[in-house]
Amino acid sequence: xxxxxATSCDLPYACEALTAxxxxxxxxxxxxxxxxxxxxxxxxxxxxxxRRPWRTRIFGAVAAALGAFxxxxxxxSLSMGHEGHDHDKPAPLNLPIAPRVIAVxxxxxxxxxxxxxxxxxxxxRRFETxxxxxxxxxxxxxxxxxxxxxxxxxxxxxxxxPWLNAREPIDLxxxxxxxxxxxxxTGTLEAxxxxxxxxxxxxxxxxxxxxxxxxxxxxxxxxxxxxxxQRRTHRAPADTAPPQLQPARSETSDTVSQLKRRVSTLxxxxxxxxxxxxxxxxxxxxxxxxxxxPASMATDAPQRMPDASLFVPAATQHLLAIRTARAEETRAPxxxxxxxxxxxxxxxxxxxxxxxAGKVVGAEGGLPFVGMKxxxxxxxxxxxxxxxxxxKGNLQAEIAELEARIALQEAKLARYLAAPLAIPPIRIDETxxxxxxxxxxxxxxxxxxxxxxxxxxxxxxxxxLANVVSGQSIDARELLFEIVDPGRLWIEAIGHKPxxxxxxxxxxxxxxxxxxxxxEFAGLGLSLKQQAAPLSFRITDTVEGLSxxxxxxxxxxxxxxxxxxxxxxxxxVRMGSGLSAVWVKRDPERFEPYTVRFEPLDGQRxxxxxxxxxxxxxxxxxxxxxxxxx
Numbered sequence: 190x191x192x193x194x195a196t197s198c199d200l201p202y203a204c205e206a207l208t209a210x211x212x213x214x215x216x217x218x219x220x221x222x223x224x225x226x227x228x229x230x231x232x233x234x235x236x237x238x239x240r241r242p243w244r245t246r247i248f249g250a251v252a253a254a255l256g257a258f259x260x261x262x263x264x265x266s267l268s269m270g271h272e273g274h275d276h277d278k279p280a281p282l283n284l285p286i287a288p289r290v291i292a293v294x295x296x297x298x299x300x301x302x303x304x305x306x307x308x309x310x311x312x313x314r315r316f317e318t319x320x321x322x323x324x325x326x327x328x329x330x331x332x333x334x335x336x337x338x339x340x341x342x343x344x345x346x347x348x349x350x351p352w353l354n355a356r357e358p359i360d361l362x363x364x365x366x367x368x369x370x371x372x373x374x375t376g377t378l379e380a381x382x383x384x385x386x387x388x389x390x391x392x393x394x395x396x397x398x399x400x401x402x403x404x405x406x407x408x409x410x411x412x413x414x415x416x417x418x419q420r421r422t423h424r425a426p427a428d429t430a431p432p433q434l435q436p437a438r439s440e441t442s443d444t445v446s447q448l449k450r451r452v453s454t455l456x457x458x459x460x461x462x463x464x465x466x467x468x469x470x471x472x473x474x475x476x477x478x479x480x481x482x483p484a485s486m487a488t489d490a491p492q493r494m495p496d497a498s499l500f501v502p503a504a505t506q507h508l509l510a511i512r513t514a515r516a517e518e519t520r521a522p523x524x525x526x527x528x529x530x531x532x533x534x535x536x537x538x539x540x541x542x543x544x545x546a547g548k549v550v551g552a553e554g555g556l557p558f559v560g561m562k563x564x565x566x567x568x569x570x571x572x573x574x575x576x577x578x579x580x581k582g583n584l585q586a587e588i589a590e591l592e593a594r595i596a597l598q599e600a601k602l603a604r605y606l607a608a609p610l611a612i613p614p615i616r617i618d619e620t621x622x623x624x625x626x627x628x629x630x631x632x633x634x635x636x637x638x639x640x641x642x643x644x645x646x647x648x649x650x651x652x653x654l655a656n657v658v659s660g661q662s663i664d665a666r667e668l669l670f671e672i673v674d675p676g677r678l679w680i681e682a683i684g685h686k687p688x689x690x691x692x693x694x695x696x697x698x699x700x701x702x703x704x705x706x707x708x709e710f711a712g713l714g715l716s717l718k719q720q721a722a723p724l725s726f727r728i729t730d731t732v733e734g735l736s737x738x739x740x741x742x743x744x745x746x747x748x749x750x751x752x753x754x755x756x757x758x759x760x761x762v763r764m765g766s767g768l769s770a771v772w773v774k775r776d777p778e779r780f781e782p783y784t785v786r787f788e789p790l791d792g793q794r795x796x797x798x799x800x801x802x803x804x805x806x807x808x809x810x811x812x813x814x815x816x817x818x819x
Contacts, residue, residue: 280494286502287489290361291777292376297322299363299374300503300777302489303381304347307354311338311346312503313365317806319506319513319774321345328364329353335364345507356381491818499772499780499818506778512810513774516754518803521796522694522746524788527724529682529698529743531735534727537674539647543663547572550641551659557670559655563646569670570657571641584634591631598624650674653737678735680708680726682743683719695746696726697791700739703758705792706732708743744789751788753796757809761787761795762816771801772808772815780808780815 290301290309297316304310309329313322321344328337329348338346352359355378363374489502501511549556550571557569602620605612654671657663680698696708708726715722726743728735756771764770770782785800801807808815 280496280498282500283492283494284490286500288379288381290376290378292363292374293777294372294374296370297365297372297374298777299376301348301361301363301376301378302503303353303378305349307349307351309348309353309378310504311348311363312507313344313346314506317513317515319511319806321507322365322367324368326366328366330362330364331359353378354381493818497782498775499815501778501780501815501818503778506811509811509814511808511815513806514756514809516756516797516801516803516805516807518752519755520750521753521755521790523749523751524747524790524796525686525689525745526789527682527684527689527743527745529680529726529741531737531739531741532679532681533673533737534677534679537648537650537677539650539672540668541569541644541647541670541672543572543644543665543667543669544642545572545574545665547574547642547663549573549657549659549661549663549669552643556657556659557652557655559652561652563649563652563672565646565649567646568643569646570644572644572663573641588631588634591627591634595624595627595631598627644669646670646672648672648674673737675733675735676731678728678732678737679711680706680728680741680743682724682726683721684724685721689713689722689724689745692748693745694748696743697746698726698728698741698743699789699792700735700741703792704732704734706730706741742789744791746791751796751798753788753798754801754803754807755790755794755796756807758789758793758795760807760809760812761785762812764816771797772812773801774806774808 288303290299292299292301293316295316298314298319299311301309301311311327311329313325313327314320315322321342323343325344326337326340327346327348328335329350330336331350331352334350334352336348336350338348340346358380359378361376361378363376365372365374489504491502491505492500494500550573552568552570557563563569598620602617602624605617605620609617650672651674652670653673654668656667657669663669690710690713693710696710698706698708700706707729709729711725711727713722713724724743760771761769762771764782764784768784769787770784772780773783775781783800783805785797787795787797790796
């Protein structure tokens with residue numbers, strides 16, 4: 190028996206090949222099995238075989254039609270939104286909130302929150318900046334009823350009236366009065382939820398889902414019953430073929446059974462899908478009867494939505510002092526950022542070193558300390574000479590020898606003076622001169638054992654380094670003090686790109702604390718440091734709190750310009766993914782993160798190059814606090 194796998198399009202070529210093979214093998218019966226070939230092709234390829242009943246022939250067509258129809262209904266049901274669901278609206282809140290009213294005009298933004306049975310707390314801010322209104326008066330009216338709101342603080346009011354305790358939505362009118370302006374804001378106060386919740390009939394959208402689910406369930410049941418009927422009613426035909434065809438008939442029956450199993454599986458899957466749709470409809474219907482949370486249990490807490498947006502109540506915004514600014518495109522200078530370090534001015538920096546070994550002795554008033562102001566020429570300490578034992582012994586022996594020679598010459602001079610006529614005057618003068626020379630030499634050697642050398646300040650400034658204490662023994666050329674003039678400091682930056690100073694317009698330095706320093710370009714070094722050219726800048730401002738060696742960020746502004754949105758540096762936050770982003774205020778109590786690409790402009794501002802559009806309200810103050818909401 191030869192088996193050949195082929196598709197329906199290859200069937201004529203397969204039959205021709207098998208016929209030729211059968212003639213060559215003395216009219217042997219050849220049976221071939223076409224895997225995946227429809228039953229009609231198999232029956233046509235083997236004439237004389239038993240043909241299935243008409244129900245079997247139309248079974249595939251009916252099953253395919255019912256399956257396609259059920260799949261279409263299921264897709265339509267899944268694609269429809271539930272009651273009240275709108276893809277354009279923001280994500281639903283995780284926690285319930287109190288009923289509120291929102292009113293917005295091009296100038297002002299109002300949010301009123303129910304804070305009691307008949308009390309409404311109103312937060313009033315400017316639309317563009319989010320600043321609370323000062324010296325404002327607010328009135329609330331419903332039809333002919335009007336009540337004046339009590340001012341609690343700037344931008345916060347409280348209105349109390351019996352008609353605010355309504356169980357249905359009410360349209361309120363807010364009358365705003367400012368020293369130089371008046372405005373009217375309107376909004377709808379949401380209905381207060383009841384403790385029992387809504388248990389009415391399903392809505393139109395839910396009824397449509399239920400009908401579609403029932404139709405899908407019916408089709409699935411019909412498919413299942415039809416498949417079961419085919420299994421029961423089908424009987425194998427009488428075996429009238431010659432014995433040589435028995436193997437072929439067995440294989441064909443296996444193929445038919447496999448097709449029936451596949452269709453039955455499809456019917457079962459459709460039935461399960463229909464049951465799932467029915468369960469979805471039942472869940473949608475059951476969600477209508479869920480009890481709502483009473484207003485007394487509502488929590489106006491900040492919430493982070495699944496889409497990464499934030500719900501921040503007006504009370505929280507007022508507490509965190511959230512401020513915004515409208516994004517506007519403008520031209521800004523192109524910038525380049527470098528790493529720099531604070532260094533002293535070479536002409537206002539001094540180091541004090543010892544000229545020889547000795548012992549440090551404090552000056553009058555004690556030794557200088559770090560941070561002490563000193564004047565040029567001021568005595569900082571004394572250095573007492575210190576000799577080794579061998580050198581000290583030689584020096585003492587030399588002094589003793591000098592004293593002996595002085596005593597001998599003095600005795601000789603006394604004898605000369607006792608007989609002045611016998612000794613020439615010139616010899617008397619020579620003896621006196623020799624005695625004086627010996628005394629001078631002894632005077633120079635004797636203080637060496639206890640002489641102190643004054644250590645003076647080379648410049649006026651502040652002691653930035655003190656490496657000695659009283660009584661410390663030091664060696665020659667050892668560093669004792671460093672003195673720096675804080676009013677004359679420089680910045681040294683490292684640049685890896687050539688032509689950094691080309692088209693240089695302005696340079697600023699930013700400390701880790703955000704302090705901005707204005708710089709003046711001093712020069713570019715020709716010797717490379719760490720494979721980069723050093724750039725020197727003078728600090729033109731008088732700044733306190735800088736230290737030598739402090740790291741800073743140097744920003745070079747070029748005469749070339751870029752188009753972007755200028756925002757404060759406080760607007761940039763770091764998201765959990767590590768990307769830089771800003772928070773945009775979309776609604777009075779909704780904020781969304783936007784990933785941006787930016788360049789620093791100076792110490793206080795940045796230029797947004799991509800990620801934002803004009804007229805967006807970007808958070809400029811409190812963005813870091815918003816980023817911490819979870």
